[in-house]
Structures are given as C-alpha cells and as structure tokens.
Amino acid sequence: MDKSKIGRRFEGKVAIVTASTQGIGFSIAHRLGLEGASVVISSRRQKNVDDAVKKLKEEGIEVFGLVCHVSNAQQRKNLIDQTVQKYGKIDVVVSNAAANPSVETILQTKESALDKLWEINVKTSILLLQDASPHLAEGSSIVFISSISAFQPPAGLAMYGVTKTALLGLTKALANELAPRTRVNCVAPGFVPTHFASYITNNEAIRKSLEEKTPLKRLGTTEDMAAATAFLASDDASYITGETIVVAGGTPSRL
Template sequence: MKNILLIGGSYGIGQSIVEELKETHKLFVASRTSENLQQNITHIPFDVTVDELDLSTLPEKLDGFVYCPGSINLKPFKMMSLETMKDDMHLNFFSLVNVIKGIISKMNDKSSIVFFSTIAVGTGMPYHTSVAASKGAIEGFAKSLAAEYAPKIRVNVVAPSLVDTPLAKRLLNNDKKREAMNQRHPLNRIGNAEDIAQTAIFLLSDKSSWMSGQIIGVDGGLSTLNVH
C-alpha cells in the first residue's frame, strides 16, 4: 500500500483522485477543509499560501505526491494588476516549491510527483497571461526537477483544458457559456474532474514507470487538433 500526499484533495480534481485511491493507498490530504474526506484518510489542516506543512504528521517515506491548488484569473492584460499576477505566482508556483522543499527528502526510490499546468502554456490564449505565466513556471521547474532527481523520483505534469470543477464555475455558470466551451473542443465537451484524475493516477502508478519530465495534455484535443 503506497503512501500518497495530496496538497488539496477535498474538492475538484483532488477529490476525484482521493475517491479512486482511498481503498488501495494510504492517503494524506493537506488542505483547508476536510468536508468531503472520509475517516480513513489522514487530513492535515493546511493553507498552502501561509502555512508551513507539519512534516511530523507524515510517514517516514512517501511514494507519491500531488499538488492540486490552482487559480484561473482571466482578464485582458491591461486590466491584470501586478498584485494579481504575484498572487497567482505565489499560489501556483512558489507555494508548490515551498512544499517540495519540505517533502523531497521523504520521497522513496521510484516515487512519483505530479503537478498540474494548463493548455494555455503551450497554446497562446488571450486573457491567460497570469495563469499561463505561473503554470509555465511549473512546467520548467518540473523538467529540471525530474532531471536532477532521476532515476529516484519521477516528475510529470498534467496540462488540462477547461475542466468542470468549482474553480471554473464562473466560466460555466449558464447553459450558453457551457455549450460555447463544449464546442471549442474537438471532442465536443469540456473535461470533468475524473478525466484529469485518471491521468494523475496513472502517473502515480508503476504503469508509468518509464515516464518522467513529461507535460501531458488532457484537453479534448484542443491543443493539437483544428476541426472547426
């Protein structure tokens, strides 16, 4: 039974990962809330933007790590304040780095780390300057980290398009918006949390043991197909 630590796991993609793995893995979820977590999951109260992770609550060794927190601030660049961009960089990147600094020595040989990026890093999209910048930092960091810790630790990144989670509710808050977003994707629908969770679970598993330093698009074909 593997020990897996998730930062954020009480809703959205993180919750879907927890639901899939809760019977077969020992899960540790560090998050602000525990409302959707069952009793057999170890919850660590944790706000990634302000707290230091209490390492004493974790096992001696970890087999997997997933960083789930993220933001979606979509505005024209001229309306995007520097403070907003700093906040996005802090949540998406610097807080991730801070946690990795703490737990990297706990990672087992042949362990796996999974981060999340966005399709907007590799495919330029208007109004995405802040999120693309902070997630782009994650992609570069992940590749360098994967090289530095090979072959002991694998590091991979999942880069989704729009996913139906609480984080995206403002973009999907009526039928017209939802249908427009569906039609943007070659597979004619937006993603759901399970789509992304299954890829993360694959990357945590031994089935992906020959993969590291990869940015994996799970995006309904949007980044590579032009069918409209």
C-alpha cells in the first residue's frame, strides 16, 4: 500500500475497532490510524493487544489498546468508558468481532454453538452500541463487518452465514434508529486469507477454486476490507446510511 496516496479523513476523530489485533480488524485500525484517527483497539488477550499497539505506534499512529472479550459485559463497558475518559468522545465504531465454533449443518449444530454464534456475531454488537451510543459524536459512523456468506450461507459456514445475514438487517434498522446524528453501514468481505479463515484459504485446492469462481481471479486482502470500511466511516460517505458494500471481487451477492 502506497501511504503517500492515503488522505487524512479522520484527523481529530476517535475510532473504536473490536477484535482488532490481527486480520481484518487490525488492517482497519491501521488504515484509520494512518488517516489521522486516534484508534482504540481490543482483543481477548493482553499480549495480542500489546503487540498490535507496538506495531501501530511504530508507524506514528495514536493508539490505545485494551483487553475486551465482547461477550464480557464489564470489559465492553470498560472499553467505552476508558475511550471516553481518554479522548472525550467516539466518532467511529467498527464492530468486527466474530466467531464460528461449528462447521456442522444447521440442524446438527449444538445449542451451545448456536448460543455462541448469536452472542458473538449479533447480540454483543448491539450491547456494545448500547454502551457507546450516549458518547457518539454528531456525524458519527458505525460500520458492521458482515460476510459474503450473509447472502448465500455455504455448507460448513451455514449458521455463521445466517448470523451475518442478521447484521444486514441490523444495519438497516439502526440506520433509521440513529439517523440523522449517526450513520450505520456494513461491509461484507469475500474470502480473505486470515487466521480466522485459514481452514479454507490454507487449502490449496479450495483456494484455487475460490479464485477461479471470483471474477477478479484473486482472494481479497485485509487492506481491501480496510479501504472500504474507511470510506463508509468517513465524511466521503456522508450521504450513505443503511447500506452494505460487498467487497468480494465480483462474487455474486443477492438476498
């Protein structure tokens, strides 16, 4: 990525990105930070937070790192409280945390796995915003990270895909509820080689098959997802709310 071509759309703004010490979340925090935001990153493990903070600070980014397991109510509240205490406001929230504890068919998925899928992928996104909403600045922006699987949940990712479909509806509903003060949008990534998706993207045959089915003939990058998220969160998208941008190289997406 040529940093000289990156603008400074987030000067003076404060952005929280959940699950942001690696993969797509880290790239989003990195991009927002390069564009001038004070970024608040979080992860379940202190070491991951410390490592990510170090990397971002080395690039001159203003960053604050906290441990936050999104299913932990006290840690969610602490994430918001500490951010407001340090920076005084919140301009951007990127809800990126997700889990996929099962590759079973939907009707074979254990109740405990169903509970975790709904809790991490949908419920905690709402609960975090309940804590954050009193502190959202005028002209603030929320971006949910969904998935191409939201449009046609594939075998092995079916229930995960259904929870990501729910985020598309949540985007629409909250866009109405929070307008005109706050915009709410969504990014639906295609297949991206990250640790989270490694069981797919590390399989050479599956990887080549995915690339062949994609019109642009490649998998996405975390930087691709960060660029789309930064656009939606920025004032360049000031007349866009309630929308989902699919960033999947042309992979068909239709409900």
